[in-house]
Amino acid sequence: MKKHEMPPMKKNETPPTGAPMKRPKPKIDFRALGRVLRMLREFYPVLLPVTVACIIFSAATSAIPALFIERVISSIETWIDTGDWASARTEIIPMVLILIGLYVVSIIAITLYNQLMVYMTQGFLHKMRCAMFDRMQNLPIKYFDTNKHGDIMSYYTNDIDTMRELISRSLPTLVQSSVTLLVIFCIMISFSVWMTLVLLVGVTVMLMASGRIGAGSSKYFIRQQRSVAANEAFVQEMMNGQKVVKVFCHEDACRKDFEVLNNNLREDSFRAHAYANILGPIINNIGHVLYALMAMVGGLLLAFEAPNLTITGIGIISISVIVPFLNMTRQFTGSINQVSQQFNTIAMGLAGAKRVFALMDVEPEADEGYVTLVNARRAEDGSIVETEEHTGLWAWKHPHGDGTLTYTPLEGDVRLNGVDFAYEEGKPVLHDVSVYAAPGQKVAFVGATGAGKTTITNLINRFYDIADGKIRYDGININKIKKSDLRRSLGIVLQETNLFSGTVMDNIRYGNLDATDEQCIEAARLAGAHDFISRLPKGYDTELANNGSNLSQGQRQLLAIARAAVADPPVMIMDEATSSIDTRTEAIVQRGMDRLMENRTVFVIAHRLSTVMDSDVIMVLDHGRIIERGTHEALIEAKGTYYQLYTGAFELE
Numbered sequence: 001m002k003k004h005e006m007p008p009m010k011k012n013e014t015p016p017t018g019a020p021m022k023r024p025k026p027k028i029d030f031r032a033l034g035r036v037l038r039m040l041r042e043f044y045p046v047l048l049p050v051t052v053a054c055i056i057f058s059a060a061t062s063a064i065p066a067l068f069i070e071r072v073i074s075s076i077e078t079w080i081d082t083g084d085w086a087s088a089r090t091e092i093i094p095m096v097l098i099l100i101g102l103y104v105v106s107i108i109a110i111t112l113y114n115q116l117m118v119y120m121t122q123g124f125l126h127k128m129r130c131a132m133f134d135r136m137q138n139l140p141i142k143y144f145d146t147n148k149h150g151d152i153m154s155y156y157t158n159d160i161d162t163m164r165e166l167i168s169r170s171l172p173t174l175v176q177s178s179v180t181l182l183v184i185f186c187i188m189i190s191f192s193v194w195m196t197l198v199l200l201v202g203v204t205v206m207l208m209a210s211g212r213i214g215a216g217s218s219k220y221f222i223r224q225q226r227s228v229a230a231n232e233a234f235v236q237e238m239m240n241g242q243k244v245v246k247v248f249c250h251e252d253a254c255r256k257d258f259e260v261l262n263n264n265l266r267e268d269s270f271r272a273h274a275y276a277n278i279l280g281p282i283i284n285n286i287g288h289v290l291y292a293l294m295a296m297v298g299g300l301l302l303a304f305e306a307p308n309l310t311i312t313g314i315g316i317i318s319i320s321v322i323v324p325f326l327n328m329t330r331q332f333t334g335s336i337n338q339v340s341q342q343f344n345t346i347a348m349g350l351a352g353a354k355r356v357f358a359l360m361d362v363e364p365e366a367d368e369g370y371v372t373l374v375n376a377r378r379a380e381d382g383s384i385v386e387t388e389e390h391t392g393l394w395a396w397k398h399p400h401g402d403g404t405l406t407y408t409p410l411e412g413d414v415r416l417n418g419v420d421f422a423y424e425e426g427k428p429v430l431h432d433v434s435v436y437a438a439p440g441q442k443v444a445f446v447g448a449t450g451a452g453k454t455t456i457t458n459l460i461n462r463f464y465d466i467a468d469g470k471i472r473y474d475g476i477n478i479n480k481i482k483k484s485d486l487r488r489s490l491g492i493v494l495q496e497t498n499l500f501s502g503t504v505m506d507n508i509r510y511g512n513l514d515a516t517d518e519q520c521i522e523a524a525r526l527a528g529a530h531d532f533i534s535r536l537p538k539g540y541d542t543e544l545a546n547n548g549s550n551l552s553q554g555q556r557q558l559l560a561i562a563r564a565a566v567a568d569p570p571v572m573i574m575d576e577a578t579s580s581i582d583t584r585t586e587a588i589v590q591r592g593m594d595r596l597m598e599n600r601t602v603f604v605i606a607h608r609l610s611t612v613m614d615s616d617v618i619m620v621l622d623h624g625r626i627i628e629r630g631t632h633e634a635l636i637e638a639k640g641t642y643y644q645l646y647t648g649a650f651e652l653e
C-alpha cells in the first residue's frame with residue numbers, strides 16, 4: 001500500500017533531543033506590542049489610564065514602607081538613647097497610621113485594577129474576535145483556497161488565549177514590577193549609595209543568567225504555540241476525513257503522523273518549560289545570595305562607621321538603614337524575578353497577536369462596484385422607478401459620471417465575451433470563452449472533469465476576477481456591480497453541498513432570511529425535497545449536524561436546491577446539483593425548476609447528459625475552450641464531441 005500521504009508539514013526547527021543548541025535570541029515582537037497597546041488605548045481611553053494609575057499607586061505603596069521603617073527604627077533608637085517616649089510616640093503613631101491608610105487605599109486600588117483588567121481583557125478579546133470574523137467574512141475565496149483551515153481555527157482559540165495571558169497578567173505585572181523597581185531604587189540610593197552599587201553588581205550577574213535562560217525558553221514557547229496549531233489542524237482534518245481514513249485502513253498511518261506532530265509538541269513544550277521552570281529558582285537563589293551579601297556589606301559599613309574606623313566618603317550608615325535596605329533587596333530581586341517570569345508569556349502573547357494581526361491585515365476582497373440592486377416598480381409611462389417596498393420587480397441602479405441615474409430592470413441576461421482566466425499566473429484555465437444567455441434560456445455546460453465548467457460559474461459570481469474579456473449582466477459590466485448585489489441576484493447551487501447546524505427549515509431559509517415557513521415549504525416542493533422532509537421524524541424541524549450527515553447525499557442536494565429556490569433569483573446556476581439524485585426524482589426537480597425559472601436564466605452543469613438535453617443551448621468545454629455549441633439535436637447532428645459523449649464513443653475510445 002502506498003505510504004499514507006499527508007500535507008507537507010512545516011519544517012519544525014526543533015533540534016532532536018540531545019543535539020547541541022545554538023544560543024537563542026529573545027523573541028519579543030515590539031511592533032506587535034505597540035499595536036496591542038495602541039488598540040487597548042483606543043478601545044479604553046479612560047479605563048486604561050485609570051488602571052495604569054491604580055497599578056502604579058499600588059506598586060509605589062508596596063515599595064515605600066522601607067522609608068517608614070527607617071524612620072520608626074531611628075525614632076526607637078532615639079527613645080532608647082534618651083528615654084523620651086512622648087516625643088518618640090508623636091513620631092511613630094502618625095507614621096503607622098499613614099502606613100495603614102496607604103495600604104487600605106492600595107487594597108482598593110488593587111481590587112479596582114484587577115476588576116478593570118478582567119473587564120478590559122475580555123472586552124479586548126471580544127473585539128479582536130469580532131474583527132477577525134468580520135475580516136474573514138470579507139476575505140477573497142483565494143485566501144481559503146491557500147490557507148489551512150485548522151490554522152485559521154487556531155487563531156480563534158490558541159492565539160487569542162495567549163493574548164489573554166499577555167494582557168491580563170503579563171503587562172500589568174510588568175508595569176507593577178517596573179514601578180516597584182524604580183521606587184525602590186530611588187529609596188535605596190537615598191539610603192546608601194555604596195550598598196546600592198554593590199546590589200547593582202549582583203543584580204547584573206542575575207540578569208545575565210536570567211537573560212540567557214529566558215531568551216532560550218521564549219523561543220520554545222513560540223514553537224510550542226506553532227506545534228499546538230499543527231496538532232489542531234491535523235485533528236480537524238482527521239475528523240473531516242474519518243470515513244476516508246477507515247475506507248483505506250489508514251488508522252495506523254494516521255496515528256504515526258499524529259505521533260510525529262504530537263512528539264514535536266511534547267519536545268517544544270518540554271524545552272520551553274524546562275527552561276522556564278529553572279529560571280525562577282535560579283533567580284530566587286541568586287536573590288538569597290544577594291541578601292546575605294548585602295547583610296555582610298551592611299555590617300562592614302556599620303563597622304567602618306565606628307568612630308575610630310571612619311573612612312572618609314563612605315557616608316553615614318546606621319542599623320535603621322540596613323534593616324529596610326535588606327527588605328528592599330528582597331523586594332528588588334523578587335520584582336526582577338517577576339519580570340523574568342513574564343518574558344515567555346509576553347513572547348508567546350505577542351507571537352499570537354502577530355498571527356491574529358496577520359489575518360486582520362489580509363487585503364479584503366476588493367469591491368469597486370457602484371451599480372446596486374434596488375426594489376422598483378413601473379410608472380404609468382412604463383419607466384422604472386425606485387421604491388422602498390418589496391415589489392418583486394428589481395432594477396439595477398446605475399449612477400453615471402455626469403450625475404444622472406439609470407435604472408435597468410433585472411432580467412438575468414448574462415454574456416461572457418472572450419473571457420480568459422487563470423487561478424495562478426501562467427496557468428490559464430479558460431481561453432476566449434464566450435457565452436450568451438438571454439432571460440428565459442437554459443444554458444448547459446458539459447465537458448470532461450477539469451475542463452473549466454465550475455470556473456465559469458466562479459467568474460459569473462465574482463469569486464474570482466477575469467484576466468481578460470468582459471462579463472455583462474443585463475448589459476452592465478459585472479465589475480461595476482456591487483458584489484453583494486450581484487450575488488443576491490444569483491441563485492447558486494454549488495458543486496459541493498454545505499449545510500449548516502440548525503433545522504431543515506433554517507437551512508432552506510438560509511436562501512432568503514425573510515421567507516415565511518410557507519415560502520420555504522413551497523421552495524422545498526419545487527425542489528422535490530418536500531417528500532423526503534415530510535418523512536423525517538421531525539419533518540422540517542429535524543436538526544442537522546455536521547454538514548447534514550444524517551441525510552443522504554441526494555437529500556442534501558435537494559435541500560441545497562430548495563435553499564437556492566427560496567431566494568427566487570432571476571438567474572440560477574446549478575453545478576452538478578442533481579448528480580446524486582435518481583433520474584425519476586431528477587425529473588420532478590426539473591419540472592419544479594422549469595416552473596420556477598420561467599422567463600429566467602438557468603446555467604446547468606452536468607455530466608449526466610439526460611439532465612441537459614432539453615437546454616436551449618449546450619456548450620461543450622474542452623481544456624478551457626468552448627469547442628461546440630448548439631441544441632442537443634444540432635449537436636447530435638454535427639456528430640462531434642457531444643455526439644461521442646452522448647453515444648458513449650468517447651469513453652470507448
Ligand SMILES: Nc1ncnc2c1ncn2[C@@H]1O[C@H](COP(=O)(O)OP(=O)(O)OP(=O)(O)O)[C@@H](O)[C@H]1O
Nearest residue numbers: 145423424429448449450451452453454455456495
Ligand atoms: N482554486 C483553484 N486554484 C487553482 N486551480 C484550480 C482551482 N480550482 C480549479 N482549478 C483548476 O482549474 C481547472 C478547471 O477546474 P474546474 O473546477 O472549473 O473544472 P470542472 O470542469 O468544474 O470539473 P468537474 O467536472 O470535475 O467539476 C482544473 O484544471 C483545476 O485544477
Ligand SMILES: [Mg+2]
Nearest residue numbers: 453454455495
Ligand atoms: Mg466542477
